[in-house]
Amino acid sequence: MRFRIYKRKVVILTLVVVVCGFAVWSNGSKQKKVAVFPKEAEPVKKGSSSSSSSSSSSSSSSSSSSSSNNNNNQPQPPVQVQTTVPVSRKPTNETHVEKVAKPEIDNTTLVYRSIVFQLNFDQTIRNEEKFRAARHKDDLVVVVQVHNRPEYLRLLVDSLRKVRGVESILLIFSHDFWSPEINQVVASIDFCSVLQIFFPFSMQLYPQEFPGNDPKDCPRDIPKKDALKMGCINAEYPDSFGHYREAKFSQTKHHWWWKLHFVWDRVRVLKDHQGLVLLIEEDHYLAPDFYHVLKMMGTLKREQCPDCNILSLGSYGHIGYTSKANRVEVKAWKSTEHNMGMALYRQTYQQLIQCTDTFCTYDDYNWDWSLQHLTVTCLPAFWKVMVCEAPRIFHAGDCGMHHKKSTCMPSSQKTKIDNVLQSSGNQLFPKGLLITKRLPANGAGAVAPHVKNGGWGDIRDHELCKSYLRLQ
Numbered sequence: 001m002r003f004r005i006y007k008r009k010v011v012i013l014t015l016v017v018v019v020c021g022f023a024v025w026s027n028g029s030k031q032k033k034v035a036v037f038p039k040e041a042e043p044v045k046k047g048s049s050s051s052s053s054s055s056s057s058s059s060s061s062s063s064s065s066s067s068s069n070n071n072n073n074q075p076q077p078p079v080q081v082q083t084t085v086p087v088s089r090k091p092t093n094e095t096h097v098e099k100v101a102k103p104e105i106d107n108t109t110l111v112y113r114s115i116v117f118q119l120n121f122d123q124t125i126r127n128e129e130k131f132r133a134a135r136h137k138d139d140l141v142v143v144v145q146v147h148n149r150p151e152y153l154r155l156l157v158d159s160l161r162k163v164r165g166v167e168s169i170l171l172i173f174s175h176d177f178w179s180p181e182i183n184q185v186v187a188s189i190d191f192c193s194v195l196q197i198f199f200p201f202s203m204q205l206y207p208q209e210f211p212g213n214d215p216k217d218c219p220r221d222i223p224k225k226d227a228l229k230m231g232c233i234n235a236e237y238p239d240s241f242g243h244y245r246e247a248k249f250s251q252t253k254h255h256w257w258w259k260l261h262f263v264w265d266r267v268r269v270l271k272d273h274q275g276l277v278l279l280i281e282e283d284h285y286l287a288p289d290f291y292h293v294l295k296m297m298g299t300l301k302r303e304q305c306p307d308c309n310i311l312s313l314g315s316y317g318h319i320g321y322t323s324k325a326n327r328v329e330v331k332a333w334k335s336t337e338h339n340m341g342m343a344l345y346r347q348t349y350q351q352l353i354q355c356t357d358t359f360c361t362y363d364d365y366n367w368d369w370s371l372q373h374l375t376v377t378c379l380p381a382f383w384k385v386m387v388c389e390a391p392r393i394f395h396a397g398d399c400g401m402h403h404k405k406s407t408c409m410p411s412s413q414k415t416k417i418d419n420v421l422q423s424s425g426n427q428l429f430p431k432g433l434l435i436t437k438r439l440p441a442n443g444a445g446a447v448a449p450h451v452k453n454g455g456w457g458d459i460r461d462h463e464l465c466k467s468y469l470r471l472q
Helices: 002-026 049-057 107-122 150-161 180-187 224-230 247-266 290-304 346-353 356-361 367-377 410-423 459-471
Strands: 141-146 170-175 193-198 277-281 284-286 310-312 327-332 342-344 384-388 393-395 434-438
Touching: 107 193, 141 150, 141 247, 150 180, 150 284, 150 410, 170 247, 180 193, 193 247, 247 277, 247 346, 247 367, 247 459, 277 284, 284 410, 290 310, 290 384, 346 356, 356 367, 356 459
Parallel strands: 141 170, 141 277, 170 193, 310 384, 327 434
Antiparallel strands: 277 342, 284 393, 310 342, 327 384
């Protein structure tokens, strides 16, 4: 029955997109721009046919609206704030700069923006009624950052389906790409409560303007002196290596930082959440006892390591489970080892937001290396991490932003991971945990990034990144 209802909703969404597209087209050259950042911003009006119908027909929708859980303090729809971002000065010489007409926004992009705006406001939680009794206050929240690799997302969902106690988890998918195929993967989840949120400043929503690729942006490898002569928008702001921004690399850091703020401060059902939030990505794979182990790690932190900032489900190097399944280490956090399966409490998040300016202006397009920089420059003390010696999380992705393989083989990766878990079946679900190693005395062990990776020199990226605390 639910599947038939879902199919009906998909059909409705399709009709809505067609109708909205026709409505926008019929307005001709007088149509309004919708939620354009950073200039001429105009919020999407709640109640428009595209946004209200689309939110109810999206694959993330369910019969139970999140508004039923927030009757007492229902906020007003968020307003997109008009923000002025500094751009490069005009060329100092007399070179004529030909004006480039601002590209028109296509109808599909306008519809997607409207849908994303509405879904982020509605925050409809699927399966909420079904698992209301199973989920208690401050139970685990798992946040998955999703781009556009549905084949890996299916593996992650498959691993979650096998987790003992998964019914008490709130599973949040944070997307930067609208995809019916990905929405179908999410809609197939029937084992826990699910919420979908969408990064509102993605390349897909701004395909021909910042934060996407503006035709007036400087080419990546042009020398600064030539960029100034050309008069391209960001001529004044190359990165540390003399290169100009590439949106496909900037987007991941933006999404990660926005997601952190939105989950902790804007998701209404988590307004007073004092439990753990686990951050993972679409190409991760979880062991069936990860939740069991994570709960014990939380207890161990309270009792024996109150100054541990991060709980990590594992690093990349350790695979064997023999004699290690019940052991954890406490050490200095390193981005190259502990950026996978990071779990944190609100206190750690609140420390991070105090370092917003440092994070958002550090010239590295990687969010994890930017965090590494914070641990030695801005945070009150370097991060301590409690990490499983035998991993409860695996990196299944063998292609993506940092992997250049021509062919992705998610099925082969799954086989390798399953073989490890099956051979260690009797080692899973330990009855207790033991801290076997602690880092040196306080103040020792902090690690600074060995080098900046660049890709984050554009002042527009800095200002947009810093705006997430106030924009939603």
